[in-house]
Amino acid sequence: MRPATDRWYCVLMTSGQPAISVSGLVKRFGSTVALDGVDLRVSSGIVYGFIGPNGAGKTTALRILAGLLNATAGSASVFGMDVRRRRRAVQAEIGFLPGEVRLYEEASGRENLRFLAALHGMPPGRQAEMLERFELSTKVLDRKVRTYSRGMQQKLGIVSAFQHDSPLLVLDEPTEGLDPLMQATFVELIEEEATSGKTVLLSSHALSEVERTCDRMAMVRGGSIIFEGTLADVRSQALRRLDVVFGEPVELSWREMENVVDVEGTTRHHVVTFTGNPNALLRLVVDLPVEDLTLAPVSLEESFLAYYREGPA
Numbered sequence: 001m002r003p004a005t006d007r008w009y010c011v012l013m014t015s016g017q018p019a020i021s022v023s024g025l026v027k028r029f030g031s032t033v034a035l036d037g038v039d040l041r042v043s044s045g046i047v048y049g050f051i052g053p054n055g056a057g058k059t060t061a062l063r064i065l066a067g068l069l070n071a072t073a074g075s076a077s078v079f080g081m082d083v084r085r086r087r088r089a090v091q092a093e094i095g096f097l098p099g100e101v102r103l104y105e106e107a108s109g110r111e112n113l114r115f116l117a118a119l120h121g122m123p124p125g126r127q128a129e130m131l132e133r134f135e136l137s138t139k140v141l142d143r144k145v146r147t148y149s150r151g152m153q154q155k156l157g158i159v160s161a162f163q164h165d166s167p168l169l170v171l172d173e174p175t176e177g178l179d180p181l182m183q184a185t186f187v188e189l190i191e192e193e194a195t196s197g198k199t200v201l202l203s204s205h206a207l208s209e210v211e212r213t214c215d216r217m218a219m220v221r222g223g224s225i226i227f228e229g230t231l232a233d234v235r236s237q238a239l240r241r242l243d244v245v246f247g248e249p250v251e252l253s254w255r256e257m258e259n260v261v262d263v264e265g266t267t268r269h270h271v272v273t274f275t276g277n278p279n280a281l282l283r284l285v286v287d288l289p290v291e292d293l294t295l296a297p298v299s300l301e302e303s304f305l306a307y308y309r310e311g312p313a
Contacts, residue, residue, distance in 0.1 A: 017080035019044040019168050019199035020065060024074035027060050027223075034060040036223040037074070042201055042216075044079075047194045049210035049217035050203040057223040058203040059099045062172050065201070066096045078168060092121055095166035099173045099203070101157035105146035109136065109156050112145055116160045124163035131159055133185055150177040158186065169193065169200045175209055187212050239298045242272040242281055247289035257281065273298065 020042035027035040035057045042048045050058050063069040064076055067087040076083045078090045103112045117124040131141070134155040145153065154177040161169060175183045190213045193200060204210050210217055211231065219227040227234075239261060249267035254260050257280060262273040272281060278295055285293070 017044075017077070018042060019079060020048075020201060021077045021080075022061070022065070022074070023076075025061065025064065025071050025076060026073040027057075027064065027069065028072045034223055035064075035071070038220075038223070038225055040218060040225065040228075042199065044199050045194070045197045046215040047190060047200040047202060047213050049214035050201060050220065051205070051207060051210055051217055052203075052220035053205050056220040058220055059172055060223075061220075062096075062170050062201070062203055063098075066094055066170055067091050088121075093167055095161040095164055095169045097157050097161040097169075097171040097174055099176075101153050103145045103148075103153055103156065106144060108142055108144055109148070109152075110141040112156060113141070113160060113163070117163065120164055122164045122166070126165050127159065127163040130162050133189065134159060134182065151179055151182065154178055155182065162189070167198060169198060169202075171200065171202045173204060174202060175204075175206075183209075239273050239275060240278065241294075241296055241298050242270075242274065242278060243292075243294040243296075244270050244272075244285055244290060245292040246270070246285075247291050250288055252284055254281070254284075 018041050020040065022038055022040040025035050025038040025040075026033070038057070038061060040061075050061070052058050060069065064071050065078065065083060067083050067090055070084060079093060081090050081093075083090050104115070107115070113124070113127065117127070131137075136152070136155055136159065140148075140152065145156070148156070154175075158174060161171060161174075175186055178186065187209075190200060190202070194213075194215075200213075202210070202213065214231070216228070216230050217234070218225045246268050250270070251267065252270065254263045254270065254272050257274070259274045259276045259280070260272060261275065264271040264273075274281060282295075
């Protein structure tokens, strides 16, 4: 835990507020509804995942929280400060990484960092540490950004978001474009930030990334939150799969069972995807000529995709 003299620690300990509080948030772009009454509360000191495919509304919500967009209706606050009324004070407490990092291509990496630090308004006290961790050397920083790869630009964006030691990190698709080694470095950094008491709101369309880093998560579909909870909550609703091979063709009424989601295979090889307790399914096969049987959970990502397509049971 950082000492109480640190600016971010003082904010967390004295505010008595959640890091993020959103109520009835609506954003329209003409006739397009990007957010449709979003409610969200993120406690201080946790890593929170914001999940959904491109176009679900994640980026719009994060840009409103960072003070870069105004909501059409509803409210959003950071550490008890209304984002719209106290925009500059809120932005001073946030390390923000946009979904598409846009840099001045004719400026060097170093000049871009200097400009972004000036916009933030707080000293970039962790810049050297972040540059070292993400392997951005002096030689690289002196080059013009137009010579950078997609991954190098993303690393520069991450350095910019973390260099001020902000108490709240709002990160939109943070590992996009990073190679596996840098992704591992990023995950390690998020774990350290969480341990030290920082709050992280991380959006992603990759569930595996959220699973590695987040304490809680919300799933967004069509501008609305359709699920909110912990990883344990997700797993309690996860799909399971019964894979059974019979010694001869067998016809069974799997699809008539309430907890069955899908059935595949042949008359000898049955693959049944279901939720909840497997006992009723197993009773169907107990007296049949079973040659092989496997009962296992499906991947968390596959389970969430099914949840996203079908909605809650």
